[in-house]
Amino acid sequence: MITRMRKRRDRSARFEAFSDAYIWVLLAVIALVYLFSVLSGVIFALQGGGIAALDLPSAVWNLQDLAIVLIPALLLCVFRGLLYLGPCGLSPDKASWWLPLPIKLSAVRQRALGSAIALGALANIFVGVLWFVCLFALSGGFTAEVLLLGIVAAAASGALLGALAALAQIGARQRAALRVCQTLWSLLLLGLSISWSLLLFGNRWLQGAYGRLGELVFEPSLWAVACSGLLVLAAAATWLAFSRIERLDANSMRQAGQVQNQLVGSMIQMDLGGVLPVPNAGRNARTRLAHSTLRRLPVVLQILVLRYLRGRHWNGPLRLVLTALALTLGVRGIANPLALTGFLVLALCLLTENLSQMNRPLASQPGLAQLLGLPRSRLVRPALGFTLGLAFGGLLICSALPAALGMIPSANLWPWCAGLLVAACGITAAMWGRATRGERDWESLILGSANELHTGALALKEFGHFLQALASGLPIFFLLLAPGSPVPWGVWALSTLCAYPGYLALRRAGEQQTATIS
Amino acid sequence: MSIGNVQLAVEHLEIGYAGQALCEPINLSLTPGAGLGIIGANGSGKSSLIRTVLGLQPAISGTVSFHGAALDEGSARFRKDVAVQVSDGVFFEELTVAEHLEMVARGHGVQDWNDAVTRELEFFELQQVAKQQPRELSSGQRRKLLLAAALVRPARLLILDEPEQRLDQRIRVRLYRRLAQLREQSVSILAVTHDPLMIRDCLESALMLHGGQVRTVDAQSGALWLER
Numbered sequence: 001m002i003t004r005m006r007k008r009r010d011r012s013a014r015f016e017a018f019s020d021a022y023i024w025v026l027l028a029v030i031a032l033v034y035l036f037s038v039l040s041g042v043i044f045a046l047q048g049g050g051i052a053a054l055d056l057p058s059a060v061w062n063l064q065d066l067a068i069v070l071i072p073a074l075l076l077c078v079f080r081g082l083l084y085l086g087p088c089g090l091s092p093d094k095a096s097w098w099l100p101l102p103i104k105l106s107a108v109r110q111r112a113l114g115s116a117i118a119l120g121a122l123a124n125i126f127v128g129v130l131w132f133v134c135l136f137a138l139s140g141g142f143t144a145e146v147l148l149l150g151i152v153a154a155a156a157s158g159a160l161l162g163a164l165a166a167l168a169q170i171g172a173r174q175r176a177a178l179r180v181c182q183t184l185w186s187l188l189l190l191g192l193s194i195s196w197s198l199l200l201f202g203n204r205w206l207q208g209a210y211g212r213l214g215e216l217v218f219e220p221s222l223w224a225v226a227c228s229g230l231l232v233l234a235a236a237a238t239w240l241a242f243s244r245i246e247r248l249d250a251n252s253m254r255q256a257g258q259v260q261n262q263l264v265g266s267m268i269q270m271d272l273g274g275v276l277p278v279p280n281a282g283r284n285a286r287t288r289l290a291h292s293t294l295r296r297l298p299v300v301l302q303i304l305v306l307r308y309l310r311g312r313h314w315n316g317p318l319r320l321v322l323t324a325l326a327l328t329l330g331v332r333g334i335a336n337p338l339a340l341t342g343f344l345v346l347a348l349c350l351l352t353e354n355l356s357q358m359n360r361p362l363a364s365q366p367g368l369a370q371l372l373g374l375p376r377s378r379l380v381r382p383a384l385g386f387t388l389g390l391a392f393g394g395l396l397i398c399s400a401l402p403a404a405l406g407m408i409p410s411a412n413l414w415p416w417c418a419g420l421l422v423a424a425c426g427i428t429a430a431m432w433g434r435a436t437r438g439e440r441d442w443e444s445l446i447l448g449s450a451n452e453l454h455t456g457a458l459a460l461k462e463f464g465h466f467l468q469a470l471a472s473g474l475p476i477f478f479l480l481l482a483p484g485s486p487v488p489w490g491v492w493a494l495s496t497l498c499a500y501p502g503y504l505a506l507r508r509a510g511e512q513q514t515a516t517i518s
Numbered sequence: 519m520s521i522g523n524v525q526l527a528v529e530h531l532e533i534g535y536a537g538q539a540l541c542e543p544i545n546l547s548l549t550p551g552a553g554l555g556i557i558g559a560n561g562s563g564k565s566s567l568i569r570t571v572l573g574l575q576p577a578i579s580g581t582v583s584f585h586g587a588a589l590d591e592g593s594a595r596f597r598k599d600v601a602v603q604v605s606d607g608v609f610f611e612e613l614t615v616a617e618h619l620e621m622v623a624r625g626h627g628v629q630d631w632n633d634a635v636t637r638e639l640e641f642f643e644l645q646q647v648a649k650q651q652p653r654e655l656s657s658g659q660r661r662k663l664l665l666a667a668a669l670v671r672p673a674r675l676l677i678l679d680e681p682e683q684r685l686d687q688r689i690r691v692r693l694y695r696r697l698a699q700l701r702e703q704s705v706s707i708l709a710v711t712h713d714p715l716m717i718r719d720c721l722e723s724a725l726m727l728h729g730g731q732v733r734t735v736d737a738q739s740g741a742l743w744l745e746r
Contacts, residue, residue: 299621299624300625303610306610306613310612311611367607367608368609368610371618373597373622374597375594375597
């Protein structure tokens with residue numbers, strides 16, 4: 001019956017479905033092109049761009065060695081993503097109409113499984129192409145044969161992962177599969193740590209193995225063998241998944257459809273905050289203890305601190321700092337000023353996004369002020385002040401790495417601190433602008449834009465806040481890249497100009513609060 | 519009733535959208551301890567009236583004053599004196615039910631906030647979910663949380679939009695009894711409702727919005743009109 005209904009769809013409905021798929025493929029291609037440029041920039045920065053790097057005794061790897069380690073890490077990420085998405089889902093509107101019907105749902109289930117496998121293959125091709133971009137950029141060589149076989153291998157491994165994730169969903173074993181993923185991830189990190197330690201003590205066998213692996217990556221015959229093996233495995237897993245698909249629970253498909261819908265909505269609005277899990281609060285002794293300590297703070301600050309801690313907004317910057325630390329200490333050539341500037345650029349963007357996520361409910365939902373019975377101005381000032389403090393603290397922690405490597409001479413200490421303060425103000429201003437921005441439907445905006453200039457203007461409007469935050473950090477970038485020369489006044493002027501709205505917002509909120517209370 | 523005794527005064531207030539009035543101009547006043555229900559069919563403008571009174575929606579014409587001064591939702595006095603429950607609820611995702619109530623009570627300077635929170639949790643039977651986050655609650659429990667937040671703090675005027683929605687009958691009866699007690703303590707109430715029991719048990723009169731006309735009736739007539 002469902003198949004008949006599908007066949008009966010008129011031409012416009014079919015065209016709509018086709019154009020939807022076309023748009024997503026087009027967006028993926030555009031994203032690939034942009035990511036190609038970004039990755040090239042990142043690799044250029046990591047290699048120092050001609051600037052001499054510090055020779056650290058702990059740096060035992062080359063970037064190319066790490067590219068190989070990235071393969072299992074990326075596969076794990078794709079598998080986790082597929083498990084998060086279901087992967088066999090039915091959109092909520094179809095689920096409401098089709099699932100209650102007393103008919104056999106084979107067509108629906110098989111179609112969902114087919115989509116899941118195709119999604120796995122496409123996602124892996126996307127990731128695979130990016131990986132090859134990194135590899136070729138790092139090695140400076142290019143082999144078309146390897147690229148082609150690599151893409152086939154990526155598609156086959158993606159289909160395999162899609163089928164495995166579907167099998168986990170059919171058996172309601174998603175949690176167990178996630179635990180396996182977590183264990184594999186820990187094992188990968190453990191393996192890296194052990195190999196780092198062995199290389200540090202000059203283990204020749206391991207040094208030779210890394211060298212051989214680096215050569216094997218460019219060997220087409222190896223990729224051909226990998227392709228064959230993966231295709232066989234993918235075919236077997238796909239057959240197994242299709243043979244068991246009738247056992248797939250309808251509710252599981254409905255839930256997966258909701259998650260997929262939510263993800264698409266978040267992608268259309270370019271706001272991934274909606275799909276991030278909200279951690280449970282107040283359940284364990286540690287959070288209860290933290291709460292009892294926080295009770296001494298004013299109510300608004302207490303809410304902000306609880307949101308920051310429980311929303312795990314500290315997690316992203318902490319991971320960035322740890323990654324930067326590990327890369328700088330473990331990989332040759334990364335302890336250079338350009339790479340550390342890149343790290344600070346990332347830190348500024350991440351802090352802006354993170355802090356805007358933390359403040360978004362307070363900034364954009366007047367109902368919360370109503371619930372607390374507080375005027376909005378009494379929420380805004382503590383929020384801005386708290387954010388300024390967090391941004392300054394975050395940047396101070398990020399400064400520890402270049403300072404420890406001796407890249408901030410003592411003569412530059414005060415200008416550096418002043419630069420951090422200006423950057424923190426800039427982050428506060430940019431964060432508030434981003435937190436109060438309205439929701440956007442990016443799909444219709446991009447489709448409705450007349451030309452590239454218009455699309456560029458839209459992108460500038462969306463990402464202008466990040467540019468503001470980055471511009472406010474110009475003095476610290478300058479101090480890092482040219483430690484011997486004083487920061488030109490023009491740079492200070494530009495960064496202060498970008499940071500000024502943050503200071504102004506803080507002052508205005510204070511004035512409003514005073515006026516309201518008096 | 520002297521003018522100085524009036525808490526909330528609404529004069530010739532025209533409510534509506536894009537200059538299109540939903541009903542004839544509205545006049546009403548609330549003195550301490552007064553209880554006024556707003557009744558009418560769906561779409562007659564009850565919730566719009568509440569939203570306009572609170573300044574959440576612009577009025578076409580007319581004035582709303584609170585203690586003789588133009589109503590300002592941001593003013594400290596309005597916030598201190600008026601407890602509001604008008605929306606279906608926005609919550610802090612990371613805070614638990616008990617923490618929401620604690621923040622409201624402490625924000626309003628309730629000294630024994632711990633007792634106040636416990637009292638409201640017991641009254642609305644939310645003890646079992648006190649450590650849960652609002653997203654984990656049922657729609658009825660979320661409504662209870664909003665009502666508890668309005669009652670956990672001191673107030674001189676309560677503005678409620680269909681408080682009976684999604685509550686079970688037992689809690690409704692208990693809530694109406696509580697509202698009647700609050701009126702005896704000089705707290706005034708302005709409430710949109712579809713429940714004749716609420717009109718009878720805890721309000722003294724009703725403003726009826728019907729067919730674009732506005733009429734003030736006593737509680738009994740209002741309840742009978744709702745039962746019709």
